[in-house]
Amino acid sequence: MFIINCPFCGERDQSEFKAGGEAHIERPKQPTELNDEEWAEYLFMRKNIKGIQFERWNHAHGCRKWFNMLRDTSNDEIKLIYKMGEKSPIE
Amino acid sequence: MKNKYSIFSLIKNAFSYHENWQKAWKDPAPKKEYDAVIVGGGGHGLATAYYLAKKHNMINIAVVEKNWIGGGNTGRNTTIIRSNYLWDASAGLYDHALKIWEGLSQELNYNIMFSQRGVMNLAHNLQDVRDLKRRTHANRLNGIDAYYLSTEEVKKFCPIINTSSNIRYPVLGGTLQKRAGTARHDAVAWGYARGADEMGVDIIQNCEVKGIKRNGDEVEGLETTKGFIKTKKIGVVAAGHSSVLANMAGLRLPLESKPLQALVSEPVKPIIDTVVMSNAVHAYVSQSDKGELVIGAGTDDYISYSQKGSHQIVEGTLNAILELYPIFSRMRMLRQWGGIVDICPDASPILSKTSIKGLYFNCGWGTGGFKATPGSGDLFAHTIANDEPHKLNAAFNLNRFVSGDLVDEHGAAAVAH
Ligand SMILES: Cc1cc2nc3c(=O)[nH]c(=O)nc-3n(C[C@H](O)[C@H](O)[C@H](O)COP(=O)(O)OP(=O)(O)OC[C@H]3O[C@@H](n4cnc5c(N)ncnc54)[C@H](O)[C@@H]3O)c2cc1C
Numbered sequence: 001m002f003i004i005n006c007p008f009c010g011e012r013d014q015s016e017f018k019a020g021g022e023a024h025i026e027r028p029k030q031p032t033e034l035n036d037e038e039w040a041e042y043l044f045m046r047k048n049i050k051g052i053q054f055e056r057w058n059h060a061h062g063c064r065k066w067f068n069m070l071r072d073t074s075n076d077e078i079k080l081i082y083k084m085g086e087k088s089p090i091e
Numbered sequence: 092m093k094n095k096y097s098i099f100s101l102i103k104n105a106f107s108y109h110e111n112w113q114k115a116w117k118d119p120a121p122k123k124e125y126d127a128v129i130v131g132g133g134g135h136g137l138a139t140a141y142y143l144a145k146k147h148n149m150i151n152i153a154v155v156e157k158n159w160i161g162g163g164n165t166g167r168n169t170t171i172i173r174s175n176y177l178w179d180a181s182a183g184l185y186d187h188a189l190k191i192w193e194g195l196s197q198e199l200n201y202n203i204m205f206s207q208r209g210v211m212n213l214a215h216n217l218q219d220v221r222d223l224k225r226r227t228h229a230n231r232l233n234g235i236d237a238y239y240l241s242t243e244e245v246k247k248f249c250p251i252i253n254t255s256s257n258i259r260y261p262v263l264g265g266t267l268q269k270r271a272g273t274a275r276h277d278a279v280a281w282g283y284a285r286g287a288d289e290m291g292v293d294i295i296q297n298c299e300v301k302g303i304k305r306n307g308d309e310v311e312g313l314e315t316t317k318g319f320i321k322t323k324k325i326g327v328v329a330a331g332h333s334s335v336l337a338n339m340a341g342l343r344l345p346l347e348s349k350p351l352q353a354l355v356s357e358p359v360k361p362i363i364d365t366v367v368m369s370n371a372v373h374a375y376v377s378q379s380d381k382g383e384l385v386i387g388a389g390t391d392d393y394i395s396y397s398q399k400g401s402h403q404i405v406e407g408t409l410n411a412i413l414e415l416y417p418i419f420s421r422m423r424m425l426r427q428w429g430g431i432v433d434i435c436p437d438a439s440p441i442l443s444k445t446s447i448k449g450l451y452f453n454c455g456w457g458t459g460g461f462k463a464t465p466g467s468g469d470l471f472a473h474t475i476a477n478d479e480p481h482k483l484n485a486a487f488n489l490n491r492f493v494s495g496d497l498v499d500e501h502g503a504a505a506v507a508h
């Protein structure tokens with residue numbers, strides 16, 4: 001279990017949060033122009049990285065706001081948290 | 092030749108203090124080249140190698156395992172075996188495995204302790220009741236033994252369940268598959284390893300794959316911690332680490348790896364002689380031959396490779412266990428652990444060729460692949476040997492995520508484990 005620092009509420013127990021998977025997956029701008037392969041990429045294919053990964057989290061049992069997180073999935077260490085819409089400070 | 096295990100070999104070896112048992116498998120150094128290499132020495136990988144040798148005559152092959160064999164999810168699961176899945180494709184796949192389980196100890200000359208003690212799935216709300224009845228009918232149409240039980244029948248089959256209507260999630264009924272049950276997980280890995288080794292398969296432990304070498308659209312071999320191994324066929328059976336291996340080949344898979352936990356109690360006298368699963372409240376329990384309660388919890392929702400899950404998941408499961416089985420309230424839990432499960436969007440596995448020639452993936456079994464071990468190995472061996480899927484695993488191809496022809500086994504099929 002880990003403590004998560006919600007950018008709106010401060011430090012809270014992990015059990016208050018819901019993980020929303022890989023971050024920065026952009027919804028296709030022209031959905032009608034996508035072929036089946038491109039849809040599959042967008043809908044199903046995931047990086048599923050072992051190591052540092054960008055993720056979305058939701059403070060489900062708190063302010064209910066979404067935010068981004070940079071986390072090491074090999075040891076669950078949280079590296080960085082930033083608000084939705086903010087550009088990732090790294091990369 | 093391997094000496095046959097029997098009551099006589101047991102007695103004979105007792106006289107020499109069990110110090111002279113033959114090695115169950117060798118510990119070879121990797122050769123320069125193989126006809127095929129299986130990555131991952133869990134039950135599925137070892138079974139694949141066994142059937143490649145046995146049914147397809149491919150004996151110049153190896154299994155490479157980064158730790159010791161069976162130390163992944165094969166040695167971490169709650170060993171529930173059943174085949175009562177909803178869809179035809181899944182019923183075909185899992186019942187194929189169940190039929191092999193029924194004769195496996197004899198075939199391998201290795202006691203895998205397969206015990207058909209029955210698996211009961213409980214319904215806790217009206218939607219559960221409808222889903223379980225629908226699944227019972229679907230199972231019967233597919234020739235799979237299935238019964239729907241009333242609350243009274245549930246109580247009769249497993250008297251320690253609290254069927255009072257006053258609990259938070261009352262038991263409204265359940266299903267029973269009598270041919271279902273459990274097996275000894277380590278023994279499955281060891282039995283297949285011994286059998287494969289006897290036919291000449293190299294089982295190479297402490298050998299981690301670090302890279303997959305490609306020549307255009309074909310595979311050339313594997314970079315490992317024990318050097319480069321040349322091969323034209325690679326079968327990846329790496330469970331939670333499948334995406335890591337796919338990345339090495341420049342492929343993307345529709346998988347997310349998440350922690351799944353289980354725990355066992357102190358051993359007690361026999362108290363529960365079946366397996367009871369309850370999806371709505373996420374609690375599963377059976378009793379091992381040693382007497383420990385074996386309890387399965389749910390998955391965490393975040394991606395992790397750390398083989399540790401969150402505490403609140405275990406807490407939630409134990410809350411449910413205590414409400415359903417008040418008799419367990421004084422039991423102490425001895426051990427708790429996690430495994431990393433590879434979850435597919437449709438909760439069905441992938442047993443498939445890929446866009447790269449000679450590269451095959453067997454993954455996506457998620458929370459419930461132990462039960463499929465023998466069938467998965469058999470069908471994956473067929474796929475690798477013939478470069479074509481068997482009709483039983485044709486639906487479980489990677490292309491289904493493009494075509495949309497998913498095998499949606501979420502919820503409806505009591506899918507967890
Ligand atoms: C807590 C828990 C409970 C479960 N309960 C059940 C249940 O009751 N019933 C059921 O049917 N299923 C259950 N499952 C699921 C089941 O355990 C798995 O689906 C199944 O065991 C997968 O077998 P496998 O051989 O594919 O994977 P594994 O046994 O995990 O084998 C994969 C192997 O690949 C190796 N590997 C990974 N990367 C590399 C590399 N780079 N190089 C070399 N080797 C590598 C790993 O070390 C590992 O040994 C449960 C799982 C867990 C975690």
Ligand SMILES: [Zn+2]
Pocket residue numbers: 006007008009010059062063064065
């Ligand atoms: Zn918040």
